[in-house]
Amino acid sequence: MTLSRSSFWAFAWVLCGFTQAQADVILSEEEIDRTLRHGPWPPAVTLDPSNRVSGNANAIALGEVLFSDPVLSKDGAMSCSSCHQPGRDFTDGVARAEGRKTLDRNTQALWNLAGQRWFGWSGDSDSLWAQNLTPLLNPAEMGHDAHSVQSAFLESAHRPEYEVLFGDLSLESALETTVNVSKVLAAYIETLRSGKTSFDHFRDALAQGDMKMAAQYPEPAQRGLQIFIGRGNCAFCHSGPAFTNGEFHDAAVPYLLKQGRVDPGRAEGIDRLLGSPFTLNGDFTDDPRKSGAWAVRNVRFQHGNFGIFRVPTLRRAARTSPYMHDGSLPDLAAVVQHYDKIDMERLHSDGEAILRPLGLSDQDAENLEAFLKTLSDD
Amino acid sequence: MIRAVVLAKFALASGALACPMPPDAIRLAPDEEHAPLAYAQMDAPPLSAPFAITITFCDPARQTGALTFDALMPAHRHGMNFTVDVNKIAANRFEVSNVVFHMPGHWEIRIEAEVAGQSYTYSAEVPLE
Numbered sequence: 396m397t398l399s400r401s402s403f404w405a406f407a408w409v410l411c412g413f414t415q416a417q418a419d420v421i422l423s424e425e426e427i428d429r430t431l432r433h434g435p436w437p438p439a440v441t442l443d444p445s446n447r448v449s450g451n452a453n454a455i456a457l458g459e460v461l462f463s464d465p466v467l468s469k470d471g472a473m474s475c476s477s478c479h480q481p482g483r484d485f486t487d488g489v490a491r492a493e494g495r496k497t498l499d500r501n502t503q504a505l506w507n508l509a510g511q512r513w514f515g516w517s518g519d520s521d522s523l524w525a526q527n528l529t530p531l532l533n534p535a536e537m538g539h540d541a542h543s544v545q546s547a548f549l550e551s552a553h554r555p556e557y558e559v560l561f562g563d564l565s566l567e568s569a570l571e572t573t574v575n576v577s578k579v580l581a582a583y584i585e586t587l588r589s590g591k592t593s594f595d596h597f598r599d600a601l602a603q604g605d606m607k608m609a610a611q612y613p614e615p616a617q618r619g620l621q622i623f624i625g626r627g628n629c630a631f632c633h634s635g636p637a638f639t640n641g642e643f644h645d646a647a648v649p650y651l652l653k654q655g656r657v658d659p660g661r662a663e664g665i666d667r668l669l670g671s672p673f674t675l676n677g678d679f680t681d682d683p684r685k686s687g688a689w690a691v692r693n694v695r696f697q698h699g700n701f702g703i704f705r706v707p708t709l710r711r712a713a714r715t716s717p718y719m720h721d722g723s724l725p726d727l728a729a730v731v732q733h734y735d736k737i738d739m740e741r742l743h744s745d746g747e748a749i750l751r752p753l754g755l756s757d758q759d760a761e762n763l764e765a766f767l768k769t770l771s772d773d
Numbered sequence: 774m775i776r777a778v779v780l781a782k783f784a785l786a787s788g789a790l791a792c793p794m795p796p797d798a799i800r801l802a803p804d805e806e807h808a809p810l811a812y813a814q815m816d817a818p819p820l821s822a823p824f825a826i827t828i829t830f831c832d833p834a835r836q837t838g839a840l841t842f843d844a845l846m847p848a849h850r851h852g853m854n855f856t857v858d859v860n861k862i863a864a865n866r867f868e869v870s871n872v873v874f875h876m877p878g879h880w881e882i883r884i885e886a887e888v889a890g891q892s893y894t895y896s897a898e899v900p901l902e
Binding site for chain 1 (some may be wrong): 820821823846848849850851852853854855856857860871875876877878902
């Protein structure tokens with residue numbers, strides 16, 4: 396085969412252009428393959444079969460109103476949005492949540508909770524609606540009990556909307572009303588989904604083989620991504636499109652509390668889960684097939700559960716400082732440094748062997764932080 | 774005729790012809806050489822989601838009784854966060870459900886089976902990308 400002179404130059408231009416664009420994507424084929432596993436985003440919307448008002452427009456609207464209504468606290472002093480502030484990505488910006496007293500853990504953001512297996516730092520609940528009962532009934536938070544929730548709603552301006560969804564409130568037990576309120580809140584919270592970030596555009600371009608488009612993703616972020624999916628071992632736990640495996644790991648964060656107490660983390664979470672009547676295996680689920688109940692039936696209590704916490708999603712994480720279950724790390728740079736210089740003495744001696752000091756240079760740390768920020772720029 | 778008899782004896786001794794291992798199956802390595810041939814079949818394991826594994830033992834002359842299953846990541850020094858459900862679905866065949874590999878990497882499955890009153894341990898490596 397021979398090329399004419401014009402065809403040769405056209406071919407050469409395309410080849411050079413392609414090579415130039417490819418040169419700007421610094422990932423190896425294996426790294427591209429690993430990157431693709433963090434998408435696509437967003438995931439398909441799925442309804443919660445355990446919540447009969449999941450996806451119901453009236454429930455979502457009522458849930459959004461209730462989220463910021465102090466009727467959900469027994470004395471009308473606070474609402475969900477007192478800690479999960481919508482203007483702060485549903486966090487509060489402080490290390491540990493301020494309820495009626497300072498709580499033991501950091502306020503988690505509420506993004507992308509639909510479809511998770513466990514909820515809360517220690518996975519006390521296996522559904523979003525069950526998780527909502529925790530602050531509602533906790534004396535240190537909203538402080539309600541089942542009867543006070545029902546009394547509040549009998550007198551509330553929200554009663555008509557509530558009865559459209561669930562029928563005559565006065566004919567329900569107090570516990571039914573309380574669970575129904577938590578399901579309305581869940582219907583709203585599960586609509587909180589983060590959008591596509593610059594990482595997702597990069598990942599989609601790689602999936603389509605569009606190297607020119609992919610090359611627009613900044614090189615520092617690409618180098619940070621290489622650390623994330625490579626020697627940093629971050630993607631072992633922060634896996635998949637949501638950047639979490641939804642399970643529990645030891646991150647070498649102290650679980651001793653100042654008052655001489657300890658935070659048992661997942662160990663306590665399993666105890667609470669197994670003692671709760673509000674699981675997917677219980678009587679309050681609306682799913683007759685009890686799909687998803689296998690997890691609570693089969694969850695395994697292990698010695699290593701003590702002091703470990705649920706792996707949080709990294710999507711929008713750059714907006715939700717401070718970090719870790721106790722809010723002890725003020726910013727992303729501190730998180731990177733924590734894992735870079737990880738204190739091996741703080742890890743379970745007989746626990747999993749995943750973390751080790753990373754030996755990052757200052758530039759590596761900046762690159763890793765640059766990558767993490769591209770998960771939050773939607 | 775003699776050749777057929779020899780082949781038949783070989784088949785009975787090895788279990789290979791009596792129970793051919795499907796090409797997509799994973800052979801389970803026994804801890805004893807006299808353990809019956811056994812293999813596992815599964816779809817590509819999903820990350821951090823439940824899936825099922827079928828375990829088959831190939832010696833029709835020896836009945837398999839109880840079976841226990843576990844899995845771990847030797848390099849990470851941890852196992853699964855869930856117990857599994859084991860059901861006997863046919864003679865010498867079991868379905869292990871609600872297996873959850875919650876991290877990518879190399880998992881090792883470990884099976885203990887009671888075959889004709891004798892306990893055997895098997896293992897196999899299962900990679901998860």
